[in-house]
Amino acid sequence: MHILSRSHAWPILGPAQVRQLEPALQNLSATPLMQSAGMACAQLAMAVAPHARRIWVAAGPGNNGGDGLEAAVHLHQWGKEVVVSLIASPGSGPADAQAALERAQKAGVRIQNKVPDQWLQQMDARDLCIDALLGIGATRPLGADLRTCVQAMQNGWAPVLSIDVPTGLNPLSGQWLGGDSSHSADTLAVRADHTLCLIAVQAGLLMGHGRDACGQIWLDNLGYLHSEHSVPARAWLNTPYTTSPKPHASHKGSHGDVAVIGGEGMATQGMDMRGAAVLAATAALHAGAGRVILSLLSGQASDNAPPDVMQRKFKRLELEKLHVVCGCGGGSAVQSVLPEVLRRSAQLVLDADGLNAVADDNALQQALRQRATLQTALQPTVITPHPLEAARLLGCNTQQVQNDRLKAAQELAERYQCAVVLKGSGTVIAAPGRTLRINTTGNGRLAIGGTGDVLAGLVGARMAQGLNGFDAACVAVAQHGQVADDWPSGEGLTASRLAQKLV
Structure with missing residues (x-):
């Protein structure tokens, strides 16, 4: 015992x-x-x-x-x-x-x-x-x-x-x-x-x-x-992620390029959501991606992005060469770029408003499934829904998802032919042909706005560093929760500070 x-x-x-x-x-x-x-x-x-x-x-x-x-x-x-x-x-x-x-x-x-x-x-x-x-x-x-x-x-x-x-x-x-x-x-x-x-x-x-x-x-x-x-x-119980130093002979091109696409501006719906995309980019940067590119759907640059993050218009992104994180703070503006993102991105993490757009559009659902045929990498797509987003993607309600989270995650993986991170208490990671993982790191401090954007950026960084979608999801979820578990008891946890604690 x-x-x-x-x-x-x-x-x-x-x-x-x-x-x-x-x-x-x-x-x-x-x-x-x-x-x-x-x-x-x-x-x-x-x-x-x-x-x-x-x-x-x-x-x-x-x-x-x-x-x-x-x-x-x-x-x-x-x-x-x-x-x-x-x-x-x-x-x-x-x-x-x-x-x-x-x-x-x-x-x-x-x-x-x-x-x-x-x-x-x-x-x-x-x-x-x-x-x-x-x-x-x-x-x-x-x-x-x-x-x-x-x-x-x-x-x-x-x-x-x-x-x-x-x-x-x-x-x-x-x-x-x-x-x-x-x-x-x-x-x-x-x-x-x-x-x-x-x-x-x-x-x-x-x-x-x-x-x-x-x-x-x-x-x-x-x-x-x-x-x-x-x-x-x-x-299986998800195991902790352990960091290892980068090889001395590595360079910025050795650790992949992450592009974060999202951040609808104030003009569209009266709410500035650029911060969500900045959080994802910050997370990818601190997690060790070689280069991080921020492409804001607002059409305006962000003054709050770290100076290490490059900013570029969507039309100038070479999606075929990038590990893309799309949807964070995307609002309705993400719908116009999703067809191209799904068709061209070498590897993709789809989160938040990107998932809501897919749930509402049969053509986008088919495009998501077709990404499984790409030869660039095993499981080139990871989706990161919370229970409500998962319910929309499955055409059910949130209670049905929560009543059998393992079944819901596996069904999402099979339906959309991708790796899945079903967030919540006991995050479930699934992928076609892989045994489910249940994560036990993390705590209630993560139940605030922006921490999901941080996780999406972290998954993107791990994919950029050479992991397939399922393994990248497993290590990112474990690390994301462990940082929250290790957070000093006397300090407030915010999404921006969480992103900066990643390594």
């Missing part, structure tokens, strides 16, 4: 894949799998709450509840005062869970079918609650009994250890079960201090509300090794 490290590419499995693995893992040991899971939970409970006197186990009717019962047996035998609230009908549930109940009863564990309110009031921060209510099979809103248990955990002083997934969280999406993802503060769900993943990590812990609900993630693979089992990973 170990803490989930973001420095390693861990495989991410779905509930169906975990169930597919269970028979093979059971054959690896004479100990029943549920008993091994219960032992892992009990050991972690002792590690995170070594001075606990009271441990409350809230157990549901399925295998997750069986894991909790097995943990209760060990904790009881180790001298802890354990109470189990079993939220299940007598005789119901899987055979393994029924066997776990019998073992707990024979061991003398105190088991009841309700929340021990008075007993819980005696618990303090040294004690522990174990959430074993639902697990990876959860798909429906919580019933009254489960809600009572969750409310008790929320109101108590004791920290919470969830088994597999905090109750109330969708294990696939990281959204609340049956709830509106936009009202997280009003949602009744377990906010765990620790979550123990058994066999593999679920995607929902790494995206959406899962990143706030799961606390510290622990993993006990119970014998599962990706290299020794035939079940393919649904996704």
